Amino acid sequence: MPGPLLETLKGTKQDIAPVWLMRQAGRYLPEYRELRAEKGGFLELVYDSDAATEITVQPIRRFAFDGAILFSDILIVPHAMGQGLEFLAGEGPKLSPTLLEATLSDFSEAKERFDPIYETVRKTRAMISNQVTMLGFAGSPWTVATYMIAGQGSKDQGSARLLAYRDPQRMQEICDAIIEVSVEYLRGQIEAGAEAVQLFDSWAGSLAPDEFERWVIAPNAAIAEAIKQSHPGTPVIGFPKGAGAKLPAYARETGVDAVGLDETLDPVWAHASLPEGMPVQGNFDPLLLEAGGPALSKRVDTIIKAFEDRPHVFNLGHGIGQFTPIEHVEELLRTLRRG
DSSP: OOOHHHHHHTTOOOSSOOBOOTTOSSTTSHHHHHHHHHHOSHHHHHTOHHHHHHHHHHHHHHHOOSEEEOOOOTTHHHHHTTOEEEEETTTEEEEESOTTTOOGGGOOOOGGGGHHHHHHHHHHHHHSOTTSEEEEEEEOHHHHHHHHHHSSOOSSOHHHHHHHHHOHHHHHHHHHHHHHHHHHHHHHHHHHTOSEEEEEETTGGGSOHHHHIIIIIHHHHHHHHHHHHHOTTSOEEEEETTOGGGHHHHHHHSOOSEEEEOTTSOHHHHHHHSOTTOOEEEOBOHHHHHHOSHHHHHHHHHHHHHTTTSOEEBOBSSOOOTTOOHHHHHHHHHHHHTO
């Protein structure tokens, strides 16, 4: 029998919403910090399938979440495309050379970098209960492109947005290349044991409406269609952070099976505006989870009430913060599961 998370993503509402948290395998957990201190840097952990499996399973062991999200990073795709990648302490990811300095043809593909990721999926699936859904993921083409173009994260994704305006043909070529590799990557994860996959578009909110159509909706639609052709039973979750009023169009036009909501969206509006019966996920503010207090339980109840008439996966509006107290996660789960 599929677990409650997978059933929900396939459109069956549960009496108690299943739960997993974005970035649930990470720095807020003391067992993660201990393993990282032993093993070394972030990228070394990602490419060590034994370590990555242990990290993926840590929050399941501690909290009994309904989903295990692969421990990896969205920038594995550009790394496999041949762009240099390193994670610098206190600075975040750096890619080189940037696509302002080089072209895609300058890169030498290194698809073997996907192999340890697939092995992590296989090992994790073998370790967890059948009631826990194995979740794979990839970054959406727009968000991945912003890093490949600028070489790092930025506040407004200005370099990528300028390139899209000045040379839309080149931006299209970049996105098409990312789409092709991402489809291969996601299919590999599914064949290794992932039962659902999520597309993270962390920087979708920086685009004007017509640009959103071209660089967010169209690429995500292409990926969702390709996954449905090869693996029609595998749900695809789309998470266009910052989409705001553009979210209903995203939900209708991409063909994803479920949509993730960031914390800025009114859940009552989202329920009224999204396609009837479409599963939703997220909306709880990660900073409220860090803050705790009476507002935590109140907000849980508000979100549950808003989505009581549709399939709903409880999750955050983005990734859990590294300073989130363990006891606040426990309080959230008690509130959610009290039935």
